[in-house]
Amino acid sequence: MHIQTVISTNSNFMNRIVDKEFLSENVVKIVVEAPLIAKSRKPGNFIILRISDKGERIPLTIAAADEEKGTITLIAQKVGVSTEKLAKMEVGDSLHDLVGPLGKATEISKIGTILACGGGVGIAPLLPIVEGFKKAGNRVISVLAARSKDLIILEDEMRKWSDEVIIMTDDGSHGTKGLVTEGAEMVIKREKVDECIAIGPAIMMKFTSLLTKKYDIPTQASLNSIMVDGTGMCGACRVTVGGKTKFTCVDGPEFDAHQIDFDEMMMRLGGYREEEKKDYERFMSQV
Amino acid sequence: MTILSEYLKERRNEEWRAELRKKLKGKERTSIPRVKMPEVEPQERTKHQNVEVNLGLTEEQALVEASRCMDCATPTCIDGCPVQINIPEFVKNIERKEYGLAAQTLKKTSALPAVCGRVCPQEKQCEEQCFYTTKLGKDPIAIGYLERFAADWERESGEMSVPECAPANGKKIAAIGSGPASLSFAGDMAKLGYDVTVFEALHEIGGVLKYGIPEFRLPNSVVDVELENLRKMGVKFVNNFIVGRTASFDDLKEEGFEGFFVASGAGLPRFMNIPGENYNGIMSSNEYLTRVNLMGAASDDNDTPVLRGKTVAVIGGGNTAMDSVRTSKRLGAERSIIVYRRSRAEMPARVEEVNHAEEEGIEFMNLANPVEYFADEKGRVNKMRVQHMELGEPDASGRRRPVPVEGSEEDIDVDLVIVAVGVSPNPLIPSCLPELKVSKWGTIEVGDNMQSSIPVLFAGGDIVRGGATVILAMGDGRKAAASMHEYLSGEQKND
Ligand SMILES: Cc1cc2nc3c(=O)[nH]c(=O)nc-3n(C[C@H](O)[C@H](O)[C@H](O)COP(=O)(O)OP(=O)(O)OC[C@H]3O[C@@H](n4cnc5c(N)ncnc54)[C@H](O)[C@@H]3O)c2cc1C
Numbered sequence: 001m002h003i004q005t006v007i008s009t010n011s012n013f014m015n016r017i018v019d020k021e022f023l024s025e026n027v028v029k030i031v032v033e034a035p036l037i038a039k040s041r042k043p044g045n046f047i048i049l050r051i052s053d054k055g056e057r058i059p060l061t062i063a064a065a066d067e068e069k070g071t072i073t074l075i076a077q078k079v080g081v082s083t084e085k086l087a088k089m090e091v092g093d094s095l096h097d098l099v100g101p102l103g104k105a106t107e108i109s110k111i112g113t114i115l116a117c118g119g120g121v122g123i124a125p126l127l128p129i130v131e132g133f134k135k136a137g138n139r140v141i142s143v144l145a146a147r148s149k150d151l152i153i154l155e156d157e158m159r160k161w162s163d164e165v166i167i168m169t170d171d172g173s174h175g176t177k178g179l180v181t182e183g184a185e186m187v188i189k190r191e192k193v194d195e196c197i198a199i200g201p202a203i204m205m206k207f208t209s210l211l212t213k214k215y216d217i218p219t220q221a222s223l224n225s226i227m228v229d230g231t232g233m234c235g236a237c238r239v240t241v242g243g244k245t246k247f248t249c250v251d252g253p254e255f256d257a258h259q260i261d262f263d264e265m266m267m268r269l270g271g272y273r274e275e276e277k278k279d280y281e282r283f284m285s286q287v
Numbered sequence: 288m289t290i291l292s293e294y295l296k297e298r299r300n301e302e303w304r305a306e307l308r309k310k311l312k313g314k315e316r317t318s319i320p321r322v323k324m325p326e327v328e329p330q331e332r333t334k335h336q337n338v339e340v341n342l343g344l345t346e347e348q349a350l351v352e353a354s355r356c357m358d359c360a361t362p363t364c365i366d367g368c369p370v371q372i373n374i375p376e377f378v379k380n381i382e383r384k385e386y387g388l389a390a391q392t393l394k395k396t397s398a399l400p401a402v403c404g405r406v407c408p409q410e411k412q413c414e415e416q417c418f419y420t421t422k423l424g425k426d427p428i429a430i431g432y433l434e435r436f437a438a439d440w441e442r443e444s445g446e447m448s449v450p451e452c453a454p455a456n457g458k459k460i461a462a463i464g465s466g467p468a469s470l471s472f473a474g475d476m477a478k479l480g481y482d483v484t485v486f487e488a489l490h491e492i493g494g495v496l497k498y499g500i501p502e503f504r505l506p507n508s509v510v511d512v513e514l515e516n517l518r519k520m521g522v523k524f525v526n527n528f529i530v531g532r533t534a535s536f537d538d539l540k541e542e543g544f545e546g547f548f549v550a551s552g553a554g555l556p557r558f559m560n561i562p563g564e565n566y567n568g569i570m571s572s573n574e575y576l577t578r579v580n581l582m583g584a585a586s587d588d589n590d591t592p593v594l595r596g597k598t599v600a601v602i603g604g605g606n607t608a609m610d611s612v613r614t615s616k617r618l619g620a621e622r623s624i625i626v627y628r629r630s631r632a633e634m635p636a637r638v639e640e641v642n643h644a645e646e647e648g649i650e651f652m653n654l655a656n657p658v659e660y661f662a663d664e665k666g667r668v669n670k671m672r673v674q675h676m677e678l679g680e681p682d683a684s685g686r687r688r689p690v691p692v693e694g695s696e697e698d699i700d701v702d703l704v705i706v707a708v709g710v711s712p713n714p715l716i717p718s719c720l721p722e723l724k725v726s727k728w729g730t731i732e733v734g735d736n737m738q739s740s741i742p743v744l745f746a747g748g749d750i751v752r753g754g755a756t757v758i759l760a761m762g763d764g765r766k767a768a769a770s771m772h773e774y775l776s777g778e779q780k781n782d
């Protein structure tokens with residue numbers, strides 16, 4: 001049924017924004033009509049969108065989906081031109097392009113106790129995974145971390161799918177003052193953790209990974225490399241995992257964190273920093 | 288084979304052809320020199336990413352060139368063309384100024400003559416088998432230029448004919464991917480009355496013709512006209528739709544699709560797995576060309592950035608390497624260097640592109656291979672170590688194998704490296720159809736009729752051949768259409 005509508009309308013009108021809300025000053029949540037993706041997506045999948053015909057292709061995780069309504073939820077942090085523009089779009093506007101679901105889905109099964117660590121906007125991609133593990137019958141302990149209180153997003157949703165939520169902030173404005181690793185280590189020392197999931201800034205994943213390696217806890221990290229096509233065609237998203245080159249968009253985005261070369265990954269994330277800064281300054285001077 | 292030669296003979300015996308042959312003596316024809324393609328000057332053309340280098344033959348030039356063709360009794364040129372275009376017939380139609388008929392002759396066997404006239408490796412195909420090359424030792428008839436002339440003439444005349452289609456038979460067919468294989472398949476199936484939908488993963492329709500081959504060789508407008516024509520024939524296009532992900536094959540079957548043609552291309556770039564290859568400033572030619580061609584990164588209006596370099600090294604000697612190195616020159620590189628492990632004679636790129644590259648000031652470092660990259664403190668590549676090679680014994684491909692020369696390493700300062708050492712088949716479709724038979728190289732296995740191990744699924748183009756040419760992909764699409772039609776009609780009879 002939906003496929004036929006997509007064919008006869010040539011897809012684009014489908015990508016309408018039906019809801020929008022700022023979760024914090026810099027983090028926006030949008031709900032988009034995308035019935036086919038809503039139906040086929042699994043936790044861990046992402047999409048790629050373009051805002052206009054001059055826009056770049058940016059990847060965002062599918063934070064939630066409503067198969068009945070045919071919508072998906074995206075949560076984006078404003079960091080540059082495309083995410084700024086996305087945050088300026090309004091209900092009723094349509095994304096120029098939207099394709100997905102992309103990436104391998106998270107392997108979810110009943111394992112035991114899951115430690116879910118989310119940093120900043122990384123909490124958004126963590127949400128569907130936490131939901132998945134909880135529904136599969138696991139005990140889920142979530143550690144959410146950010147610089148300050150207003151940057152902790154989706155706290156209520158996370159509570160809904162976690163047995164316990166621990167909040168850590170750099171400035172102590174919410175929860176406990178300290179880093180994500182401190183919260184995680186407290187849990188590890190307290191009880192047996194069978195698996196850890198870490199999503200957030202690369203540096204946060206790196207240190208979480210070092211911590212769990214010390215305790216020999218299998219750990220997955222979800223990488224947010226630079227991407228172009230998202231279908232395995234360009235290699236922009238390549239990372240080194242266990243000494244081998246992998247493409248984040250088709251082999252990931254989740255990998256065994258203890259095998260990831262985080263330093264190389266962080267170096268590659270900065271590959272376009274200067275070009276992006278110029279674009280950003282040009283854009284901000286126009287608005 | 289005999290049917291083809293009978294047919295060719297019959298056409299050749301038509302009165303107008305016989306008359307035309309008498310107009311000039313053989314000697315007069317063979318003493319005419321081959322036409323030179325008018326082109327934009329190198330200094331001018333390297334200032335623009337989108338200016339086509341070849342301007343196309345003028346009418347006068349085309350007439351003279353067409354008159355060189357001897358209208359041979361045994362036109363060996365046709366053997367060199369993978370889709371066996373009736374070359375003398377279209378050339379002779381040009382000679383008698385029936386350009387529209389020339390274009391129609393082309394379209395009988397080729398779905399995209401304006402494209403093939405521009406990008407076929409003619410010197411290894413039709414022109415290599417031309418009587419002039421094989422028997423006279425002279426420059427062959429410029430078959431590609433003439434093909435382009437006739438196709439462009441038709442397009443620009445505004446009298447482009449939309450092929451007649453059989454009455455709709457109500458059968459829904461899916462073509463997956465929108466490169467040349469799919470486009471030719473879709474056209475043929477539409478003519479047979481099928482309801483064809485082409486699904487494309489990217490936001491643009493056209494496959495490599497859009498995201499890979501730059502506009503200075505193949506303007507997008509040429510491809511767009513062909514797409515418009517297909518639309519007029521009722522073909523539907525859906526972009527941003529990944530078959531196997533957005534919806535599965537089963538979903539499509541449930542929607543009533545009865546036949547599938549997979550032409551998902553060879554979109555997986557190979558790297559060399561040498562130290563330092565993941566530094567910033569080292570990328571695949573697919574990434575580089577996609578950023579520039581598909582995302583418009585060369586223009587300030589577009590949000591997508593592309594790294595620029597003062598000294599750019601492109602690794603490889605194929606069309607992709609030539610397209611990348613010439614693009615880098617157009618993006619302002621001071622030095623653009625091809626680093627290729629064999630010698631120039633072995634380069635797989637079209638000869639015309641290699642010549643154009645040379646005219647544009649591209650440097651060639653042949654018999655050399657990178658072995659390691661080095662970077663500055665920010666991780667941006669700043670140096671490459673190359674090892675020099677010499678040619679040894681011929682290998683399986685018949686080309687002499689490059690052998691490293693011990694102790695010949697040399698360091699070169701570079702700030703951008705484009706790796707163009709080949710592609711592998713796109714694994715997406717095989718990975719979601721476990722019952723589909725694939726070779727150890729990841730290509731889909733098909734029989735002579737392009738049918739795969741799943742009866743309703745046919746395949747063609749690079750996903751079957753693992754990286755070939757536009758004309759071969761197109762030929763596969765046509766063959767698959769004919770076989771699928773036969774298969775689906777046969778099935779109907781059995782019901
Ligand atoms: C699989 C995947 C899933 C993702 N999911 C989400 C998500 O759900 N929500 C979300 O907000 N973002 C997500 N991202 C990151 C998001 O794609 C980027 O933030 C976005 O592309 C930036 O585009 P821009 O034009 O706004 O900024 P740019 O102009 O591209 O970048 C601006 C600045 O931010 C830096 N930057 C770029 N990307 C990142 C990054 N990933 N992390 C940290 N800094 C970065 C750049 O180096 C630059 O300095 C995901 C990325 C991937 C690969």
Ligand SMILES: Cc1cc2nc3c(=O)[nH]c(=O)nc-3n(C[C@H](O)[C@H](O)[C@H](O)COP(=O)(O)OP(=O)(O)OC[C@H]3O[C@@H](n4cnc5c(N)ncnc54)[C@H](O)[C@@H]3O)c2cc1C
Nearest residue numbers: 464466467468488494495530551552606748749755756757
């Ligand atoms: C830079 C470059 C230059 C070249 N120059 C020449 C030349 O001068 N002459 C020549 O003859 N050949 C040339 N080639 C080779 C030629 O372009 C290819 O052989 C030809 O395009 C193959 O056609 P195809 O139809 O098999 O697939 P492609 O053109 O590769 O198209 C495949 C399409 O399928 C899409 N796709 C993949 N998976 C899915 C899916 N699951 N669902 C939906 N869509 C999907 C891809 O996004 C892609 O757009 C060149 C190639 C490149 C890269």
Ligand code: SF4
Nearest residue numbers: 368403407412413431
């Ligand atoms: S399609 Fe290619 S090979 Fe065939 S005649 Fe035309 S240029 Fe030559």
Ligand code: SF4
Nearest residue numbers: 356357359364417418
């Ligand atoms: S072989 Fe050459 S001269 Fe003879 S018909 Fe073909 S193109 Fe003409």
Ligand code: FES
Nearest residue numbers: 230232234235249
């Ligand atoms: S984004 Fe192009 S290969 Fe992953």
